[in-house]
Amino acid sequence: MIERSHLAILRAVEQAGSLTAAAERLHLTQSALSHSIKKLEQQLGAPVWEREGRQLRPTQAGQYLLGLAGRLLPQLEHAEDVIARxxxxxxxxxxxxxxxxxxxxxxxxxxxxxxxxxxxxxxxxxxxxxxxxxxxxxxxxxxxxxxxxxxxxxxxxxxxxFDYEQVLVVANHHPLAQQDFVRPEQLVGEVLISYPVPVERLDIFSHFMLPAGVAPRSHKTIETTDILLHTVAVGRGVAALPRWLVAEYAERLPIKAVSLGEQGIAKxxxxxxxxxxxxxxxxxxxxxxxxxxxxxxxxx
Structure with a gap:
């Protein structure tokens, strides 16, 4: 019978990379850990690990059990935490x-x-x-x-x-800041700044520029909102963000929100x-x- 301890051992070996490191993580002796795995393999009638030099590689059965461990162990650990609280x-x-x-x-x-x-x-x-x-x-x-x-x-x-509008953010001195809305082709010469998100998940690409068959001059990513908007404020690029966020930062930065297209992008x-x-x-x-x-x- 597959027990929780078996799944915990398999996960620990996979994460730690060796039986010795997994035993230390679980506060077990290496012999006790090896015995537990061997007993599980005997019960299943199939090996769960195989050696490649000094490395352990899960077999097909081992991969299946690791998937099971990844689904069940977090649920059990969460349940224990909730009950303890x-x-x-x-x-x-x-x-x-x-x-x-x-x-x-x-x-x-x-x-x-x-x-x-x-x-x-x-x-x-x-x-x-x-x-x-x-x-x-x-x-x-x-x-x-x-x-x-x-x-x-x-x-x-x-x-x-809640709902919001995704808008283009530009510096106050940027030529596009004087417009009520921008068209996709007007961004062809711009440096577009975004968070480090896959392009297909960026609305300005998927809902605005790609349907029009255009792309910005270049695309760069910045992790933090503060640095991103300070970069926009000094004119080093433009970005697409929620209007409510731009309104909040516009109180202390020289930036302007401009609608993306005449109808805007509702999110x-x-x-x-x-x-x-x-x-x-x-x-x-x-x-x-x-x-x-x-x-x-x-x-x-």
Whole structure:
């Protein structure tokens, strides 16, 4: 019978790279770890590891069990953490995955009131899941995903919490700053700055420039919002960001928001949760709190 300890050992060997390092990580002797693996292989009637020189490589059976470990162990560990918190008189921890760089500023406006209203709940933001949120949600690495591009799949529910306009950001002295909107061909000579996101996930490419068959002069990426907008402010490039974020930074930087096309690009921010968790009170409360904060409140 496959036990949790077997899956934990397989995961540790895969992560650590050797039996010795895995044994140290699990606080076991190497002989005890080897015996456990050998016993599992006898029960299964198939090897789970094979040696390539000094390296261990999982067999087909081992790969299958590693996949199982990747799905089940995070769920069990999360369940233990939740129950331990309940036993200590706490409600739990809400782990939020961000698949939206500029949404961090928006999230900060929600977290304060939420923590005040739910003193027994901790909030943890997992920014490393910015571009792999669905896998993290299904794997129980996060409990809630904030994204502008939901992938509707069975087992996950997405709730739109606010809408916004994606706009072009330029310096106040840029020629395009005097226009109400820009056309795709007007960006051909520009340096486009974005977050380090695959091009196919950038709205300015997929919804604006590529349909028109044009591309910017060059494309560069910057990780942080502050540095990105300071770079735009001194005229070293243009960027596409939510209008509410540009309005907030325009109070202290010489930047201007210009609509992308005459109709603009309308977007929505969604919050996704596992269907099984949708009725959890503190998760539902966060979604309701999120829906009360929008860019309209910030630009008044």
């Amino acid at each position: 309940m036993a200590a008189g706490e409600r739990g921890v809400l782990r939020i995955g961000m698949e939206c760089h500029p949404c961090y500023q928006w999230l900060l406006k929600i977290v304060g009131p939420y923590l005040t209203a739910w003193p027994g709940v901790d909030v943890d933001v997992k920014q490393q899941f910015q571009f792999g949120g669905m896998a993290a949600l299904f794997g129980h690495d996060i409990d809630l995903l904030v994204t502008p591009d939901p992938l509707h799949k069975p087992g996950v529910e997405f709730t739109p919490v 929505h921010i969604y919050v996704g949760v596992r269907t099984a968790d949708r009725n959890t009170d503190y998760i539902d409360a966060f979604i309701r709190q999120a829906a009360t904060v929008s860019w309209r409140q910030e630009v008044k």
